[in-house]
Amino acid sequence: MLKKLVIALSLTLCSCLAAALPSSAQQQPDTHARPWWQSSVFYEIYPRSFADSNNDGVGDLNGITSKLDYLHELGVDAIWITPCFPSPQVDFGYDVSDYEAIDPMYGNLKDFDRLVSEAKKRNIRVILDFVVNHTSDQHKWFLDSRSSKTSKYRDWYIWRDGKGDQPPNNWQSEFGVPAWTFDKKTGQYYYNYFYPQQPDLNWRNPAVKDAMLDVTRFWYDRGVAGFRLDAVDTLFEDPNLADNPSAPGKDKFGRPNFARIHNTKLPEVHDVLQDLRKIADKYDAVLIGETWTKDIAELKNYYGEHSNELQMPMDLMFGSVNKLSAPEFRRQIAAVDTAGGWPVFVISNHDIVRSYNRYGDGVHNDQIAKLMASLYLTYGEELGMQNNNPKRKEDVKDPEGITGWPGEIGRDGERTPMQWSTAKNAGFSNAKPWLPVPPSYKTHNVEAEMKDPNSVLSVYRQLLTMRHKEPALVNGTYTALNEDDPNVLSYLRKDKDEAILVLLNMSSTPHKVKLNLEPVGYTSPKLSVLLSTFQQPASAGSAEALELPPFGALIAKVSK
Ligand code: NOJ
Numbered sequence: 001m002l003k004k005l006v007i008a009l010s011l012t013l014c015s016c017l018a019a020a021l022p023s024s025a026q027q028q029p030d031t032h033a034r035p036w037w038q039s040s041v042f043y044e045i046y047p048r049s050f051a052d053s054n055n056d057g058v059g060d061l062n063g064i065t066s067k068l069d070y071l072h073e074l075g076v077d078a079i080w081i082t083p084c085f086p087s088p089q090v091d092f093g094y095d096v097s098d099y100e101a102i103d104p105m106y107g108n109l110k111d112f113d114r115l116v117s118e119a120k121k122r123n124i125r126v127i128l129d130f131v132v133n134h135t136s137d138q139h140k141w142f143l144d145s146r147s148s149k150t151s152k153y154r155d156w157y158i159w160r161d162g163k164g165d166q167p168p169n170n171w172q173s174e175f176g177v178p179a180w181t182f183d184k185k186t187g188q189y190y191y192n193y194f195y196p197q198q199p200d201l202n203w204r205n206p207a208v209k210d211a212m213l214d215v216t217r218f219w220y221d222r223g224v225a226g227f228r229l230d231a232v233d234t235l236f237e238d239p240n241l242a243d244n245p246s247a248p249g250k251d252k253f254g255r256p257n258f259a260r261i262h263n264t265k266l267p268e269v270h271d272v273l274q275d276l277r278k279i280a281d282k283y284d285a286v287l288i289g290e291t292w293t294k295d296i297a298e299l300k301n302y303y304g305e306h307s308n309e310l311q312m313p314m315d316l317m318f319g320s321v322n323k324l325s326a327p328e329f330r331r332q333i334a335a336v337d338t339a340g341g342w343p344v345f346v347i348s349n350h351d352i353v354r355s356y357n358r359y360g361d362g363v364h365n366d367q368i369a370k371l372m373a374s375l376y377l378t379y380g381e382e383l384g385m386q387n388n389n390p391k392r393k394e395d396v397k398d399p400e401g402i403t404g405w406p407g408e409i410g411r412d413g414e415r416t417p418m419q420w421s422t423a424k425n426a427g428f429s430n431a432k433p434w435l436p437v438p439p440s441y442k443t444h445n446v447e448a449e450m451k452d453p454n455s456v457l458s459v460y461r462q463l464l465t466m467r468h469k470e471p472a473l474v475n476g477t478y479t480a481l482n483e484d485d486p487n488v489l490s491y492l493r494k495d496k497d498e499a500i501l502v503l504l505n506m507s508s509t510p511h512k513v514k515l516n517l518e519p520v521g522y523t524s525p526k527l528s529v530l531l532s533t534f535q536q537p538a539s540a541g542s543a544e545a546l547e548l549p550p551f552g553a554l555i556a557k558v559s560k
Pocket of ligand 1: 091230290351
């Protein structure tokens, strides 16, 4: 989704999440008839933390509308707003109690319509987050469902008898709590892959599917340009409830592991994705999936055998690379380049520790942030925002952290308020924000970074401008260079006569890069620098020996 933001390379960008690397030209032969979402930079917005217009400490839709100029100037083409629907907020919006309204804490439908129309004036599309696997336990469907064994909506959820006084089987919830919740009223258990307040919908019931497909039409008719589909891996479960086999080790909550083969990634999910896609196509909309795949083959499946499922399944394997490593990123890019679809690299999001913390070495953090920006862009990452992890259990808001403390501290750290200025609470709100801002907001905020041509934000802005100007960054083939170099990730993006070279030093020592571009058609190439994160002459001269400082990034046009 962001492609979070794009990367210079190949990415398409998303702000939050993911950045996408464009596929190679072999896979994308017609480079000039691209659907809008391939040339768009997507930016994730976690509405609680973006901008607070009514000073209650929590962000809202009018806050987002008030920052559209900022997003437009940054170079964003689409925003993905994480759930803003009515919700008891047990999982901060991922527990939806009404799919066709806005939670009053964020505003109302009128505010939403205004946001869409103001965004449209700035050529920004709006993508919503569709929580398809489960509802809130306060949704009217579930309230009816749990009211009696014969209620109209009983079969909209997954109810089963226990085995004596034990749950129906050994499936586990993702959040460290039991996956089956006993409901005294009817004496049965319901199934919840996440929290008990998030009962799983029964997608085998055609009425559920029809109702959920209608939800997408409701929002498309209001001008929404697509959805990020939450937790698609978990839509279906084995109807016979076979126990999952055990697997080695323990999970982050200290529970024994199981291979979740009977309750995740069942083949039926593809039928649903195809149905969602048929409707999306009628509206020229995009479907982005939260897809936790273990390998490229699984990722590939999510595009659909006939490219008729998700246009952009997120490559979350990218986000699992926790150290700067040129060989590892090279391997990841090469792998996704073979998947055949439009890649979406995810480096961070509201569930993943910020890349500033994951890759920063404490000394070159801003330099590393610019380097990673040169690989793609992300949510709030355009400022070099840091995680602000809770230090005490009593401060934790995310129930996952409350359950898992201290081994699993939850996701509060990556969800702290956007840092707009040096004003109180980083200019996010006049009231105490729902999560605390880190002290680093004094240096890392929009106002200060706009004035500093060397800031992380300035580098993002240049990269985004470049991405919109240089077709090779969107359409070009990806060719890995110097594949044995353990320190510098080097590659070429080439579209017709245009070629762009990207060099990223992922190490803490300077490195000289020698390039031989002859095999790609340049016998004595000339380089003109488009962007470098360090002092570099405007013309880098020949490609024979370029020196990159620690964590330096250089992007240059190549000509004959
Ligand atoms: C994925 C979302 O990104 C996460 O924040 C949420 O807790 C789970 N899905 C459950 O909906």
